[in-house]
Structure formats: C-alpha cells, structure tokens
Amino acid sequence: MVTGNAALKNMLSAGYKTWVFLGVVLLVLLPAVVPLSAFRFYIYLASVILLYGLAATSCNLPLGYGGIYQFHHAVFYGAGAYGTALAITRMGISPWIAFLCGPAVSALLALIMGLICMRLSKLYFGMLQISLGSLVWAVVYRWYSFTGGDDGIQGIPVPDVLASARGAYYFVLAVTGVSFFALYRIIKSPFGIALQGIRDNPVRSEMIGINVMAHQLVTLVIAGFFAGVAGVLFVVVDNTVFPDMLFWTLSMELIIMCLLGGMYNFFGPLTGAAIVIFIRTFSGSFVEFLTSSAIGLFGGAISESAADSLMAFAASFSSYWTLVLGVICILVIFFVPNGVLGFFDRLKEKGREAVAVGE
Amino acid sequence: MDILYAVIPPAILSQIFVGLSRSVILFIVSSGLSLILGTLRIPNVAHGSLYMIGAFAAYTVSGFFADSSTGFWAALILAPLFVALVSFISERALFRHLYEREHLMLLLLTFALSLIFSDLVKLTWGAEYKSVPVPAMFQGYVPLFGEMPFPTYNLFLLCVGPVVALLLWLLINRTKIGKIARAAAVDREMVGAVGINVSWVFAGVFVIGCFLAGLGGALVAPTISVTLGMDHSLIIEAFLIVIIGGLGNIWGALLGALIFGLTQSMGILIWPKFGIIFPYLAVVIVLIFRPRGLLKSAW
Numbered sequence: 001m002v003t004g005n006a007a008l009k010n011m012l013s014a015g016y017k018t019w020v021f022l023g024v025v026l027l028v029l030l031p032a033v034v035p036l037s038a039f040r041f042y043i044y045l046a047s048v049i050l051l052y053g054l055a056a057t058s059c060n061l062p063l064g065y066g067g068i069y070q071f072h073h074a075v076f077y078g079a080g081a082y083g084t085a086l087a088i089t090r091m092g093i094s095p096w097i098a099f100l101c102g103p104a105v106s107a108l109l110a111l112i113m114g115l116i117c118m119r120l121s122k123l124y125f126g127m128l129q130i131s132l133g134s135l136v137w138a139v140v141y142r143w144y145s146f147t148g149g150d151d152g153i154q155g156i157p158v159p160d161v162l163a164s165a166r167g168a169y170y171f172v173l174a175v176t177g178v179s180f181f182a183l184y185r186i187i188k189s190p191f192g193i194a195l196q197g198i199r200d201n202p203v204r205s206e207m208i209g210i211n212v213m214a215h216q217l218v219t220l221v222i223a224g225f226f227a228g229v230a231g232v233l234f235v236v237v238d239n240t241v242f243p244d245m246l247f248w249t250l251s252m253e254l255i256i257m258c259l260l261g262g263m264y265n266f267f268g269p270l271t272g273a274a275i276v277i278f279i280r281t282f283s284g285s286f287v288e289f290l291t292s293s294a295i296g297l298f299g300g301a302i303s304e305s306a307a308d309s310l311m312a313f314a315a316s317f318s319s320y321w322t323l324v325l326g327v328i329c330i331l332v333i334f335f336v337p338n339g340v341l342g343f344f345d346r347l348k349e350k351g352r353e354a355v356a357v358g359e
Numbered sequence: 360m361d362i363l364y365a366v367i368p369p370a371i372l373s374q375i376f377v378g379l380s381r382s383v384i385l386f387i388v389s390s391g392l393s394l395i396l397g398t399l400r401i402p403n404v405a406h407g408s409l410y411m412i413g414a415f416a417a418y419t420v421s422g423f424f425a426d427s428s429t430g431f432w433a434a435l436i437l438a439p440l441f442v443a444l445v446s447f448i449s450e451r452a453l454f455r456h457l458y459e460r461e462h463l464m465l466l467l468l469t470f471a472l473s474l475i476f477s478d479l480v481k482l483t484w485g486a487e488y489k490s491v492p493v494p495a496m497f498q499g500y501v502p503l504f505g506e507m508p509f510p511t512y513n514l515f516l517l518c519v520g521p522v523v524a525l526l527l528w529l530l531i532n533r534t535k536i537g538k539i540a541r542a543a544a545v546d547r548e549m550v551g552a553v554g555i556n557v558s559w560v561f562a563g564v565f566v567i568g569c570f571l572a573g574l575g576g577a578l579v580a581p582t583i584s585v586t587l588g589m590d591h592s593l594i595i596e597a598f599l600i601v602i603i604g605g606l607g608n609i610w611g612a613l614l615g616a617l618i619f620g621l622t623q624s625m626g627i628l629i630w631p632k633f634g635i636i637f638p639y640l641a642v643v644i645v646l647i648f649r650p651r652g653l654l655k656s657a658w
Contacts, residue, residue, distance in 0.1 A: 069463070116643070120650050123402065123462055127602045128646050134595055135639040142633055248595060252404070252470045259467055320482065326474035330453065333468050337460075 016267065027173055031166050043165045044237065045281060047172045049274045051233040054176045056257035056269035057183055058226035063255065064263035065187055066219045067199030069126030072133035073227055073254050075113075078246030080106040080228025082140060085153050085241040090146065095159050102235070103228035109136070110224025114217045130248055137246045152242030162236050172233050179226055184266055186222060195219055256325070260332055262339025271341055276325060283321040288314045371628065373507035378624030379617070380513035383520035384579045386616035389597040390527055390609050391571030397607015397656075398544040398564045401454065402462060404469040407594030408476035409442050409569050413576025414585045415480055416441045418489045421580075431494035435577050442573025443566045450565045455558055473594075477587060486587055491580040512581060519578065523571075527609055530567070540564045544607065596638070603645045605652030614653055618645070 027046065034042040055077045062068040083105030087098035117128045140147045147153070162168045186192050198205045198212050206212050235241060244250065253276065254269075261272030291314035295307045336343045367375075392406045416438035424430030449472060457465060497515050500508035531537040539560050543550045551557045583589070600619050604611025619638045626637030645653060 063463075071466075116647065120646075124602065124650065127598060128643075128650075130595065131599050131602070131639055131642045131646065134599075135636060135643060138636040138639055139633070142635060247591075249591060252467075255463075255467060256470070320478045322474040323478035326471040326478070329471035329474070330468060333464055333471070334456070337464065 020267075024177070031169060040165045043169045045277065047169050047233070047237045049270075049277050050172050050176045051230045051237065052254075052257065052277060053270035053273040054179050054233070055227050055230035056254045056261075056273045057180065057266075058223045058230065059251075059254045060258045060263060060269045061183065061187070061223045061226075062216075062219050063258060064268075065192065065199065066195050066216060068216055068219065069122055070129070070220075070223065071126035071255070072129045072248055072251045073223070074248065074250035075133035075136050075246045076106040076110055076224040076227035077231045077234075077250070077254075078140070078241075078243075079109050079136070079224075080231030081235050081241045081245055082147060082231075083228065084232045084235050085156050086147065088156055089153055095157065099232050099236075102232040103225045106228025106231065107221050107225040110221045111217070114220040114224075118213055118217055130251075133246065133248065133251070137243060137248075140246060141243045147243075148241075150243055152240060154240045156235055156239045156241070158236055158239060168237050171236055175229060175233060179229055180270075183222075183226060187266065191215070191218070256329055258339075260329065260339055262342035262345075264338060265341040265345065268339050268341045272339065275328075275340070279325050279328065280321050283324040284319070290314075369507050371625075373503065373509060374624045374628045375621065376503065376509055376513065376517070378621040379520075380516040380620075381623060382616045382620030383516045384575050385596060385600055385619055386520055386613050387523055387578065388572050388575035388593065389600040389604075389616055390523070390612040391568035391575075392597045393601045393604065393607055393609065393612040394527075394531075394571070395565055395568040396601055398540050399454075399458065399561050400462070400465075400544075401469065401565075402466045402598070403568075404466060404594060405449075405472040405476060406469075406569070406572050406597060407590030408473040408480075409446060409572040410576040410579075410593055411480060411585075411587070411590040412445060412476060413438045413442045413573030414491075414580040414583075414589065415484045415489065415576075416573070417577040417580040418484070418491050418585055421491050426495070427492045428494040428496050430492075431497075431581070434491070434580070435574075438577040438580075439570045439573035442576070443570040446569030447562065447566050450562050454565065455562065458561070473590065477590065481587055489585040491585060493581040497581075510582075516578060516582075523574070524609070524613055527571075531609060536560065536563055599639070599642045603642050603649075603652055605654040605656040607656060608652070608654045611652055611654035611656075 027050075030046055031039075031043060055073070058076075059070055059073040062070040063073075080102035082102075084095075084098045084102035087093040087101040088095055093101065113129060113132050116132065117125050120128055141150055143149065158168075162171050187195075194205065194210050195215055198210065198215055202212055231245065234245070257272035257276050258269045259272065260275050261270065262268030288311070291310055295310065332339065338346070388406070388410050392403060395401050395403050395406070417434035420434040420437045421427070421430035424433060453468065453472070454465075457468060493510075493512050497510075497512040499511055501511050501514060503509040531541065539550060539555055540563075543555075543557050543560055547557055550560075596619060600612055600615035602615075603618065604613070604615035618641055622637040622641045623634065627634030629637075
C-alpha cells in the first residue's frame with residue numbers, strides 16, 4: 001500500500017516531459033500492439049483523437065491563452081478540409097500541394113474574419129464570429145455544384161502512401177507532432193507571453209507598448225492555420241468532407257474539449273478530445289456492460305423478458321452519448337472548472353505542500 | 360388596392376407577409392433570449408432546446424383532444440408552462456450557483472444542457488417527424504392580394520406578435536418585477552442591498568424568458584414538421600437577432616426579427632438557391648456599421 005502510494009506520488013510529480021515521451025513512444029508503437037481483429041477501428045480512433053486534439057489545441061490558443069472568445073473555431077477546421085478536398089476534386093491539383101492549400105485557405109479566412117471581428121470585444125466578438133461562420137456554412141451547405149451541398153464530397157483521392165490505415169495514421173502522427181511542437185514553441189515564445197499578458201490585463205499591456213490588436217490578429221491567423229491542418233488530416237483519414245464540419249455545434253464541442261481537459265494546460269485540449277471521443281465511441285458499450293453485470297448480479301429478481309428489454313434499452317443507449325457528455329460536462333463545470341489536467345496539477349501542488357510541511 | 364399592386368406586385372406582397380409571420384416566431388423566441396441575456400447575462404444556448412421541447416409538448420397536448428381547436432388552445436397554454444417548469448428546475452438546480460462565473464462557463468453549461476435536453480427529447484418522443492394539426496378555425500387560406508392565397512394560421516400569427524410585444528413591454532416597464540429586473544441588470548449588488556431577494560427575481564426572469572421560448576415552439580408547431588434538430592438553426596438565428604437588435608432590448612429583438620424574417624423571405628424570392636445566406640449577410644452588414652447593435656443595449 002505504501003509503495004503503491006509512493007509510486008503514485010512519483011508518477012504525479014514526474015514532469016510533463018516524461019509523460020509526453022511515454023505518450024509518443026506508445027503512439028509510435030500503437031500499430032504494432034493493437035489487436036489485428038479490430039486494427040482499422042483502433043487506428044482510426046487514435047488518428048481522430050490526434051486530429052481533434054490538434055483542432056482543440058489550436059482553438060485553445062486564442063481561447064485559453066489569448067482570452068479571445070473564439071466561439072466558431074470549427075469554421076476554420078472545415079475550411080481547411082474543404083480547401084483541400086475542392087483543390088483535389090474540382091481543380092485537379094496534386095494531393096500533396098492540395099494539403100498545403102487547406103491551411104492556407106483557413107489562415108486567409110481567419111485573417112478576413114479577424115479583421116472584421118477585431119473591433120468588438122468579448123461576447124460581441126464571439127457572436128459576430130458565429131454569424132460570419134454561419135454565412136460560410138450556409139454557402140457551403142447550398143452550393144451543390146461546387147461543394148456538393150449537404151451531401152459533402154466522398155471518396156477524395158489521396159496519395160497511395162496514405163491510402164492504408166497505417167500510412168494515414170503515421171502521417172497524422174507526424175503532422176500533429178510537428179504542429180503540437182510548433183504551437184508549444186509559440187506559446188512559450190515572447191509573442192505567446194505577451195498574448196497571455198494581454199489576456200490578463202489588456203490596458204496595461206497596451207501601456208507598456210504591446211500592440212494588442214496585432215497580437216490578437218496574428219493569434220487568430222495561427223489558430224486558423226492549425227485548425228486547417230487538422231481539417232486536412234481529417235480528409236487524409238476519412239477521405240470525406242461534409243458541411244457539419246463547419247457547423248457551430250462542432251465549435252461548441254471543441255470548446256468542451258478544451259474545458260474538459262483544462263484550458264490553462266497545454267495538453268488539456270488533447271486530453272479533452274480523447275475524453276470526448278472515448279465517450280462518443282464507448283458510452284454505449286459501457287452502459288451495456290453495466291446493465292448486463294447488474295442483471296447478472298440481481299438476475300433472480302426480474303423476469304427474463306424484463307431483462308431482455310433492459311438489455312435492448314442499454315443497446316440503444318449508444319445513440320444517447322451526448323446525454324452522457326452533457327452530464328459529464330456539467331459535473332466538470334461545477335467541480336473541476338480547470339479540467340482534468342488542471343485537477344492533477346493541483347493535486348501535484350498539494351503533494352508538494354504536504355511534503356514541505358512534513359519536512 | 361390596385362394602386363398598391365402597381366407599386367408592389369402581389370407576389371412580393373405575399374412573400375413579405377410570409378416573412379412577417381416568420382418574424383413573429385423569431386421575435387417571440389429571441390425576446391425571451393434577450394431578456395435572459397440582458398438581465399442575467401447568460402448566453403442561453405439551451406433556449407433553442409426549450410423551443411423544441413415546447414413544440415414537442417404541443418404535439419403531446421394536442422394529441423389528447425379529438426377537437427383540433429380545443430387541443431390547440433390547450434397546447435398553447437400548457438406547452439409553454441411545461442417549458443417554464445423545466446427551466447425553473449434547471450435554474451434552481453444549476454444556474455443560480457454560477458451567476459458570478461464568466462460568460463464562457465455559462466455558455467458551456469447551457470450547451471451541455473442543450474445536449475442533455477436533445478437526448479431527453481429523443482428518449483421521450485423518438486426520432487421520427489411529428490406533425491401538429493392546424494386548428495379547424497385557422498385551417499385553409501384567405502385570398503389576400505388578388506390571386507395569392509395566404510394561410511389563415513399565418514394571419515393569426517401576425518396578430519399574436521404585437522400582443523406578445525405589448526404584454527412584454529407592460530411587464531418590463533409597468534410592473535414591479537420588471538422594474539426590479541431592470542435595476543438588477545444594472546447593479547445586482549445594490550438591488551440586493553435594499554433588501555430585495557435578487558436570486559428569486561433572476562429565477563422569475565429566467566422562467567419568463569424560457570416561457571417565451573416554449574410559446575414560440577407551441578406556435579410554430581402547426582406550421583412545420585416537429586423534429587429533432589429544429590433547435591440548432593433557430594438558436595443561432597435568435598442569437599444573431601438579439602445581437603443586431605442590442606442586447607436586452609425588447610424593441611431591438613423585434614427589429615432584428617423583422618430584418619431576419621424579411622431578408623429571408625425576400626432572399627428566397629430573389630435567389631431561391633441561396634435564400635438562406637441573406638439574413639446572415641444582413642447581420643454582418645449591420646454589425647460592421649453598428650457593432651453594438653441597432654438599438655441601445657441594456658449592458
């Protein structure tokens with residue numbers, strides 16, 4: 001018991017560097033360790049977690065570090081995906097070059113929207129961003145001849161190297177790895193520090209000579225660019241695009257990912273993305289498992305038909321994953337407002353304090 | 360009338376009336392949202408879900424009655440009351456603990472609630488389309504503007520809009536709770552300091568705002584097919600209306616709803632394929648020139 005406790009303390013006090021190293025090793029080896037029977041499923045899951053994690057982390061740059069109400073981030077994610085998909089299918093541009101078009105389109109869109117929205121602050125900024133984003137969504141949703149309308153575009157051709165699940169996964173891993181590193185460097189750079197200063201006190205930052213507007217605008221463009229990268233990765237993994245990728249509900253999901261994982265922690269949004277996608281994928285089977293074990297325990301008390309209908313209800317529960325997500329989200333808002341990683345950080349601090357007192 | 364037709368062709372006049380009846384629904388829903396946003400400062404994303412619950416509740420209530428007219432009036436009263444009850448429970452259980460938190464947390468809380476509500480609606484009513492009958496007294500069409508037939512029910516909607524606006528204005532400007540709510544919106548602590556229980560005033564305002572969402576849902580139910588996801592587009596529209604009108608300003612919500620409804624119906628007439636982008640375009644133009652909304656904001 002004592003050793004277990006000590007091991008736990010050791011793990012908690014280990015810096016993020018150790019965790020990141022372990023995580024990277026695990027992710028690189030993942031295709032070798034997942035069961036072959038469900039290989040595609042798990043590899044797809046890991047790829048989607050990584051790319052949503054990138055989208056959420058890029059959303060967190062303005063939201064958590066910049067204090068800007070980035071309410072419609074999904075529009076940049078979708079623009080990146082559509083930019084690439086349209087460049088490949090409608091203009092016949094080679095996929096490798098088209099992969100660069102997507103993020104460029106997103107960054108440009110972020111610049112234009114940023115220029116329009118920047119004059120407003122806080123809630124008004126967020127609302128204008130939502131209305132501009134909805135405008136983009138409405139155009140994509142209706143322009144059947146070009147964007148495919150509400151059907152989207154299926155079967156987008158990608159290079160042969162990326163056609164296999166394994167190839168797509170390693171591409172996603174490499175690109176997200178580089179992107180995470182770049183975002184981390186940006187946050188730790190003088191630019192990133194200035195941005196956090198603006199978040200905490202815009203007036204004082206302006207006074208000491210920081211160009212608030214320029215910093216925020218550049219932040220929006222960087223965030224848009226990396227959201228576009230995530231969108232391109234979705235095209236690589238799934239070979240499809242659809243208008244829901246630019247719908248505002250996805251933006252809310254991205255913000256929820258930031259919240260669940262922790263907004264004031266670099267790896268918070270990635271953790272949140274993993275949590276949300278695990279809930280989406282496994283909440284149904286989890287409820288089924290719980291129900292079947294409950295029936296196993298108290299099976300004598302209820303009739304066979306009642307047990308069957310209970311199991312049928314549990315099986316249908318996989319379509320109610322948003323209910324589970326909503327409840328978890330409310331619990332997080334009330335009890336761990338700094339997210340899961342924020343919670344662990346606090347545990348760690350408490351541990352240190354306890355050690356200091358003990359000494 | 361002939362002179363009028365010479366200036367504005369009947370087809371356009373009829374489309375204007377279609378837009379106006381859409382505006383009524385938008386106004387009723389967004390005035391509730393505006394009230395909550397202006398007084399409680401909650402960006403209530405769950406407002407759209409409450410509108411959806413109102414429509415589904417209207418379906419259930421009207422199903423109890425064989426006579427479509429009785430069913431309709433019963434639904435018009437009971438469905439919004441049910442929504443008000445749901446909102447009262449969520450306000451007392453959740454919102455009142457979070458009034459001091461930043462907008463982002465409140466936004467996320469209401470989004471989480473809307474996720475829960477939409478799944479509860481799916482559990483209760485199923486995922487199929489539901490249709491609510493148009494009451495017998497409002498069935499059929501009236502020959503308006505020469506040849507153009509206009510649904511009688513939409514004429515009824517056009518009468519309801521001004522009545523709701525008037526009642527809301529009286530409530531806010533001529534009653535005690537309205538005065539307290541306006542004062543609390545400006546300075547919550549001061550209102551509390553003179554011995555008024557602000558928490559209950561806020562609960563009251565929240566319930567009234569959500570009642571309006573339910574009323575909008577009950578009113579719209581006979582004109583559309585009631586289905587899951589009807590909240591998603593509406594909540595964005597309602598937010599944009601509140602923003603272009605000026606936060607917390609009831610007349611602003613009316614103006615915004617008129618702009619939204621009319622640009623939508625005119626847009627469909629001018630360019631059917633891209634009709635839905637015109638209201639968004641109008642919003643962008645308004646916000647570029649008047650970033651804080653057309654009328655004075657309550658903040």
